[in-house]
Amino acid sequence: MSEEIKRHRLDAAPAAVLALLPEMDRLMVIVRSGGSLHERIGPVERVVREKDLLRIEGACHDSEIRLPLIKAVDFDTSSVMKDKVYPRLDFLGSDGEVLFSVTGMEGEAPFAAALAAFPRLPSLRPEHPGTPAGPETTEEGDAGGAFLEGLTGKGDAAIRFETPAISQKWSGPVESIRPMSGYFNIITSHFHLHLQAGSVSGWREADGWQHALGAGGEAGALAIRHPAAAA
Structure with a gap:
């Protein structure tokens, strides 16, 4: 069969x-x-x-x-x-x-x-790519993880993810960051962000948003507005 x-x-x-x-x-x-x-x-x-x-x-x-x-x-x-x-x-x-x-x-x-x-x-695409494997551990001082930690306990933040095809946004308080399986994770009942450790080299401000930069300094999909400016 x-x-x-x-x-x-x-x-x-x-x-x-x-x-x-x-x-x-x-x-x-x-x-x-x-x-x-x-x-x-x-x-x-x-x-x-x-x-x-x-x-x-x-x-x-x-x-x-x-x-x-x-x-x-x-x-x-x-x-x-x-x-x-x-x-x-x-x-x-x-x-x-x-x-x-x-x-x-x-x-x-x-x-x-x-x-x-x-x-x-x-289907012409039999296999789904799934979630890429991250590094086994997250390092202290990671540019992405450290930035996310700075959002905790400071009121509502806005977190946007934008690609050529779709943009998606969430706003709310960030209570904690959970490092797990090579990702820094924000977990709420209506929103998850899974940020791969080592994927962010720094941040650049533009139009009131902080844009995550990739290894080559290019702006990626993730942008965050600090709690004080998220309204």
């Missing part, structure tokens, strides 16, 4: 799939760049489209998606933890790269119901 296929290409416009997010219960919208992840978690209240810009909105979500860069959507049901399926939509670019993902936190049923009208085709 052949193994059940767990990954399919949806025969649907990406905007049509995104419009159904409010029907899919509690979701995690995941943006990856430079080995780090920015995740918003909770039910989507609204999806608003203005021409080529689509916004995911609600108390738990704040994302802006540039639709022309999204070329296809894959639906993956291969992730299972403790007998529970965590379905995932991967939104793909022109080269088949994953630009961002949406994972269902309440099992497969809400996804299956919302996506039932879309035919499923063979």
Whole structure:
């Protein structure tokens, strides 16, 4: 007996799939760049489209998606933890790269119901890249970790992650930083930031935001506004 296929290409416009997010219960919208992840978690209240810009909105979500860069959507049901399926939509670019993902936190049923009208085709991208492995430990004085530590206990901060295809933002108090498995982690009920140790060489201020710099001094996806300036 052949193994059940767990990954399919949806025969649907990406905007049509995104419009159904409010029907899919509690979701995690995941943006990856430079080995780090920015995740918003909770039910989507609204999806608003203005021409080529689509916004995911609600108390738990704040994302802006540039639709022309999204070329296809894959639906993956291969992730299972403790007998529970965590379905995932991967939104793909022109080269088949994953630009961002949406994972269902309440099992497969809400996804299956919302996506039932879309035919499923063979996926052209059978393997998901997953989360890159970080260094085994985090070093004291790491430019990224030290900056995050400076946010704790000082009121609301704003943390933005921006790639060409999507920008996503969160604001709120940073209570603690949790170093784990080579990442510096901010963990709240509606937001996670997983910043890979060693990925930030420094910071540069522009327009009131501090932009994380990569190894070559280039600005990356992550930008943070200090608590005193986050309002």
